[in-house]
Amino acid sequence: MTTTFSLVRKMQFGFGFALALLFLVGIISYRSLTASATSELWVTHTHQVIEHLQTLLAAMENIETDYRGYALTGDESFLASYRIGISDAGREEETLRGMTADNPIQQPRFPILESLLKQKVAYADEVIRLRKNVGLAATANQVQKGDGKQLMDEYRSIIHDMEAEENRLLKERAQSTDVPMRRTKMALIFGSFLGLLTAVMGAWIIQRDAASQRESSEFLNLTHDAIVVRNLKSEILFWNPAAEKLYGWQRAEVLGKTTHALLQTVFPKPLKEIEMELFAEGYWEGELIHQRRDGTALTVSSRWALRKDATGKPIAILQSDRDITLRKRDDHKFRALLEAAPDAMIIVNSAGLIELVNAQMEQFFGYSREEVLGKSIDMLVPERFRGKHEQHRQGFLQSPRNREMGAGLELYGLHKDGSEFPVEISLSPIETLDGVLISSAIRDVTQRKRNDEKLRDSEERFRLLVSDVRDYAILMLDPTGHVISWNTGAQRIKQYSSQEIIGQHFSCFYPPEDIQAGKPERKLEIAIAQGRCEDEGWRLRRDGTRFWANVVITALHDGAGTLRGFGKVTRDITERKQAEERLEQRTKELALSNSGLIEANKELESFSYSVSHDLRAPLRGIDGFSHALLEDYSARLDDNAKDYLHRIRAATQRMGILIDDLLNLSRVNRGAMHTQNLDISAMAHAVAGDLRKAQPERQLELCIEDGIHAVADPNLIRIVLENLLSNAWKFTSKRPTAHVQFGRAQFNGTCAYFVRDDGAGFDPNYADRLFGAFQRLHSTTEFPGTGVGLATVQRIVRRHRGRIWAESALNQGATFYFTLAETPS
Amino acid sequence: MGKVLLLVEDNPDDEALTVRALKKNNIVNEVVVARDGLEGWEYLTGTGKYTGRDASLLPQMMLLDLKLPKLDGLGLLRLVRDAEHTKLLPVVILTSSNEEQDRINGYSLGANSYVRKPVDFEQFVDAARQLGLYWLVLNEPPPRRK
Numbered sequence: 010m011t012t013t014f015s016l017v018r019k020m021q022f023g024f025g026f027a028l029a030l031l032f033l034v035g036i037i038s039y040r041s042l043t044a045s046a047t048s049e050l051w052v053t054h055t056h057q058v059i060e061h062l063q064t065l066l067a068a069m070e071n072i073e074t075d076y077r078g079y080a081l082t083g084d085e086s087f088l089a090s091y092r093i094g095i096s097d098a099g100r101e102e103e104t105l106r107g108m109t110a111d112n113p114i115q116q117p118r119f120p121i122l123e124s125l126l127k128q129k130v131a132y133a134d135e136v137i138r139l140r141k142n143v144g145l146a147a148t149a150n151q152v153q154k155g156d157g158k159q160l161m162d163e164y165r166s167i168i169h170d171m172e173a174e175e176n177r178l179l180k181e182r183a184q185s186t187d188v189p190m191r192r193t194k195m196a197l198i199f200g201s202f203l204g205l206l207t208a209v210m211g212a213w214i215i216q217r218d219a220a221s222q223r224e225s226s227e228f229l230n231l232t233h234d235a236i237v238v239r240n241l242k243s244e245i246l247f248w249n250p251a252a253e254k255l256y257g258w259q260r261a262e263v264l265g266k267t268t269h270a271l272l273q274t275v276f277p278k279p280l281k282e283i284e285m286e287l288f289a290e291g292y293w294e295g296e297l298i299h300q301r302r303d304g305t306a307l308t309v310s311s312r313w314a315l316r317k318d319a320t321g322k323p324i325a326i327l328q329s330d331r332d333i334t335l336r337k338r339d340d341h342k343f344r345a346l347l348e349a350a351p352d353a354m355i356i357v358n359s360a361g362l363i364e365l366v367n368a369q370m371e372q373f374f375g376y377s378r379e380e381v382l383g384k385s386i387d388m389l390v391p392e393r394f395r396g397k398h399e400q401h402r403q404g405f406l407q408s409p410r411n412r413e414m415g416a417g418l419e420l421y422g423l424h425k426d427g428s429e430f431p432v433e434i435s436l437s438p439i440e441t442l443d444g445v446l447i448s449s450a451i452r453d454v455t456q457r458k459r460n461d462e463k464l465r466d467s468e469e470r471f472r473l474l475v476s477d478v479r480d481y482a483i484l485m486l487d488p489t490g491h492v493i494s495w496n497t498g499a500q501r502i503k504q505y506s507s508q509e510i511i512g513q514h515f516s517c518f519y520p521p522e523d524i525q526a527g528k529p530e531r532k533l534e535i536a537i538a539q540g541r542c543e544d545e546g547w548r549l550r551r552d553g554t555r556f557w558a559n560v561v562i563t564a565l566h567d568g569a570g571t572l573r574g575f576g577k578v579t580r581d582i583t584e585r586k587q588a589e590e591r592l593e594q595r596t597k598e599l600a601l602s603n604s605g606l607i608e609a610n611k612e613l614e615s616f617s618y619s620v621s622h623d624l625r626a627p628l629r630g631i632d633g634f635s636h637a638l639l640e641d642y643s644a645r646l647d648d649n650a651k652d653y654l655h656r657i658r659a660a661t662q663r664m665g666i667l668i669d670d671l672l673n674l675s676r677v678n679r680g681a682m683h684t685q686n687l688d689i690s691a692m693a694h695a696v697a698g699d700l701r702k703a704q705p706e707r708q709l710e711l712c713i714e715d716g717i718h719a720v721a722d723p724n725l726i727r728i729v730l731e732n733l734l735s736n737a738w739k740f741t742s743k744r745p746t747a748h749v750q751f752g753r754a755q756f757n758g759t760c761a762y763f764v765r766d767d768g769a770g771f772d773p774n775y776a777d778r779l780f781g782a783f784q785r786l787h788s789t790t791e792f793p794g795t796g797v798g799l800a801t802v803q804r805i806v807r808r809h810r811g812r813i814w815a816e817s818a819l820n821q822g823a824t825f826y827f828t829l830a831e832t833p834s
Numbered sequence: 835m836g837k838v839l840l841l842v843e844d845n846p847d848d849e850a851l852t853v854r855a856l857k858k859n860n861i862v863n864e865v866v867v868a869r870d871g872l873e874g875w876e877y878l879t880g881t882g883k884y885t886g887r888d889a890s891l892l893p894q895m896m897l898l899d900l901k902l903p904k905l906d907g908l909g910l911l912r913l914v915r916d917a918e919h920t921k922l923l924p925v926v927i928l929t930s931s932n933e934e935q936d937r938i939n940g941y942s943l944g945a946n947s948y949v950r951k952p953v954d955f956e957q958f959v960d961a962a963r964q965l966g967l968y969w970l971v972l973n974e975p976p977p978r979r980k
Contacts, residue, residue: 618933622901625930625953630847633955637854658954665953672932680934 023211027204034200041193048186055179058108059172065101065122066168068094069129073161076133080140080148088137098126105171114174118167125164132157235309235330238316241323243268255309255332257302268328272299283313288323291315296333307334352450357386359406359444361399373432373453375425391423402447409438409445422451430455482579485565488572490515490533502558502581504551515577518548520555536562536575545586548579557586617675624668632661670797673728674782677804682722689726689762690717693751696730700738707738708745714752717762719829725805732798733764733825739792740823741768759828767822771815779815802827837894837970839865842874842910843928844902851955852897852928855962861970863894871905874898875913878920895924895969898945900936908939915944922976924969 075091078084102122109115136157140148229236229247235255238247245268248260256272263271269280275298276283287293293313300306309330316325347354353370357363363381371377374389381388390398401415414420414434421429431454439446475483475496482499484492491514495507503510503518510517516529523529523546535542541563548558563576635654638646646654693713701707719726734749741747750765771779771786778784782800802825806813810830817823839856843849849867856865868874874896876882880889896914900907907927914920926947927940940948949965952958 618931622930625951626845626848628953629851629930629951629955629958632953633847633851633854633958636955662954669932676934 027207037196038193045186051182055175059175061105068097080136129160237328239268308337352452355449357447361386411437484577486575536564556581557583628661632658667795670795674801684720687721690715709747712750729802732802737766741766761826761828763826765824770817770821770823772819837863839863840893840896842868843899855959858959859963861966870903871910897928900929911943
């Protein structure tokens with residue numbers, strides 16, 4: 010549209026310029042021609058003047074010639090010519106005077122000429138009179154006087170002057186004719202050239218504009234906005250490629266279709282109203298919802314422009330649609346983001362009026378958004394800050410950039426109820442079409458302030474707590490190891506006052522040899538690498554004395570992981586150290602005595618070995634040779650001697666048994682245990698079987714519970730069963746019939762095995778003596794035995810971490826219980 | 835020629851009782867007594883005190899006490915089993931010891947039997963009877979070597 014308009018303007022301008030030029034050339038030519046014609050007339054005039062001057066001079070010369078001829082000849086015919094000459098001269102003079110009336114230079118000459126003529130005529134008349142009246146001689150005399158010649162020369166000179174004047178004029182006038190002629194030529198040449206140029210340029214511009222107009226319609230095809238031109242009946246006349254792309258229909262498919270039906274347009278207000286606005290204003294702008302060919306909906310920003318014909322009658326509507334679905338979505342997102350922000354968001358325009366707020370703002374300030382929108386931000390600022398706030402706001406508008414508001418200052422928000430609350434505000438400028446907006450994110454820091462105070466309180470309490478601790482030196486070191494805090498305990502243990510020590514390097518607590526070995530630095534390195542470093546060693550007090558310290562150094566980092574320093578807790582454990590040393594000493598002594606015991610044990614073992622070998626050998630000798638005496642010398646020995654020998658043999662044999670029992674007892678204490686899962690019932694059967702074979706005559710009822718298993722050493726358990734069962738056999742031997750039982754019983758959840766008999770039993774008052782070695786509750790004559798068996802049994806049960814006990818009453822039988830630790834219950 | 839029994843025993847009482855017990859059982863083999871392990875070895879190898887004895891003539895069996903002066907019973911047993919010409923000799927350990935370790939060591943070194951000398955002489959006689967019956971009558975000795 011603009012291009013077309015400008016084209017018309019250009020054409021008007023171009024043609025106007027060309028016309029004006031022609032007009033100008035015409036005027037110039039006309040004026041030049043007129044001027045030149047006038048000049049021509051003057052030139053002719055001058056030529057005439059010159060002609061008349063020459064005629065005058067000729068008439069004068071005729072007069073001269075005629076009177077002289079008459080004077081010479083006396084011929085009267087000269088006189089006639091002479092009269093004609095005079096009248097000619099007079100007439101010419103008169104003519105010339107009229108012709109040069111405009112020339113002030115020529116005019117004064119005419120009286121002179123007139124006078125000279127008169128003198129001349131008077132002279133000539135004199136001459137003629139003399140000739141006629143006096144004769145030739147007098148005349149010749151008169152002529153010779155030469156007055157006539159003098160007059161004639163004078164006259165001729167004046168005519169020459171006049172001629173010269175006229176020639177000058179002629180020259181001048183010829184020149185003045187020339188200038189306009191040249192100007193006309195110039196104007197013609199220049200004007201033609203300019204006209205031609207204008208025409209060429211006009212043609213070029215028109216052509217270019219036509220091309221650019223073609224391009225403009227190409228641009229319509231190129232634009233990303235969908236452009237639809239429709240007539241007043243909404244039938245589509247034009248549909249650009251962007252419309253094809255946006256809506257999905259090709260141009261050929263939609264031409265002639267009704268726009269709104271095709272796109273299923275949803276209008277923001279009734280179409281009637283929109284059209285009324287369009288016809289009134291010539292354009293309309295708004296958001297429409299359209300449907301694409303594939304049925305998806307999109308929101309467009311639509312601009313309608315009305316096209317009118319020359320008479321101003323509307324003929325078509327140009328609609329340009331831009332897809333803003335994404336932007337709407339972004340808007341939506343922006344809104345959601347705004348609402349989701351943890352801070353109250355307030356967007357204020359450059360005039361300080363609130364344009365946009367979020368839900369957090371409502372919550373923080375107690376106003377609903379309707380109450381604040383369009384109002385001044387001042388309503389949320391405590392009154393005492395308002396003046397300053399306005400200044401700062403203007404300052405921000407001068408140099409808008411993201412920053413904290415009032416860095417380092419305490420800021421407050423004003424709640425609807427008039428209360429104030431501490432806030433932190435960050436500002437950022439938003440450039441919009443309507444100018445700069447200020448977006449402020451406001452954080453209610455009431456809770457944090459409260460927390461800060463709590464933290465300060467707690468830190469203070471902690472500091473007091475630490476400073477009063479007496480038993481621990483608690484101090485802080487900076488990252489390079491210099492003391493920065495000191496408590497009562499530190500003063501007590503290390504004897505420095507805080508004034509003396511703060512700022513000192515902590516290596517002063519270490520003995521010189523540790524410092525030389527670089528120990529303090531190494532401790533810090535370990536604490537950095539591993540978080541903490543625990544150490545025990547000698548440390549120095551202020552007076553140089555040493556104490557044994559337990560030291561824990563902890564590296565302290567801030568939230569960003571930067572090393573802030575170290576916490577160091579030192580305890581004086583000199584006493585504990587001394588106690589430990591005493592304990593160590595004691596342990597060494599014990600180890601020593603233990604090794605003595607081990608030694609003694611070894612000796613005991615070799616002693617047992619010797620006993621087993623060497624103690625028995627003599628017994629064999631005594632028994633063997635007693636036997637030999639009885640056998641070989643029976644005839645020579647009386648009964649008394651034989652009785653003694655029998656007693657000797659019985660005693661040596663008892664001694665042999667005693668030695669064997671003792672060896673057994675010592676053996677069960679020595680040697681490794683080889684435990685395995687054991688069928689105790691089966692073992693009891695086997696042992697009882699041996700006993701039955703040894704005394705087949707005994708009437709004895711045996712009851713063994715089957716399926717009793719235990720994890721135990723088979724050799725040792727066999728010794729237990731042999732002892733207990735043989736005891737049962739032995740102590741029931743005085744009964745005609747006996748009952749012996751082996752089984753299991755539960756005691757407090759523990760499984761105990763038992764061997765029960767109904768024999769002699771024992772006096773429960775002596776039950777504690779049952780299991781001592783060589784302890785017997787019955788006489789050997791009553792029941793033989795060495796008193797070692799139950800002691801051996803007890804040793805074995807104890808080696809199995811079990812317990813053995815017995816229940817009985819005299820003559821009511823006895824029950825022996827034992828447990829084994831490794832017995833699965 | 836009678837079969838020789840080598841008795842390695844330092845205690846003369848035990849020697850006398852052993853010989854008596856054997857006699858009681860009518861075992862009439864010649865009994866050669868060595869007082870210690872070394873003497874036993876000299877007999878078997880025809881060296882020292884027994885220089886000139888034909889070492890290829892091995893005894894029928896060797897009754898070996900463990901507790902001996904100079905070379906003890908187990909030491910002698912080790913030599914016997916290590917030497918080519920004696921390694922098949924029947925060896926019965928006859929000792930007072932009832933120590934488990936002695937029995938294990940004895941059998942480990944290749945003893946053929948382990949008999950404990952009882953204190954009761956009658957039991958000893960019985961043991962000697964069974965030994966003699968088994969080793970001197972029933973048992974077939976390994977073939978003699980050249």
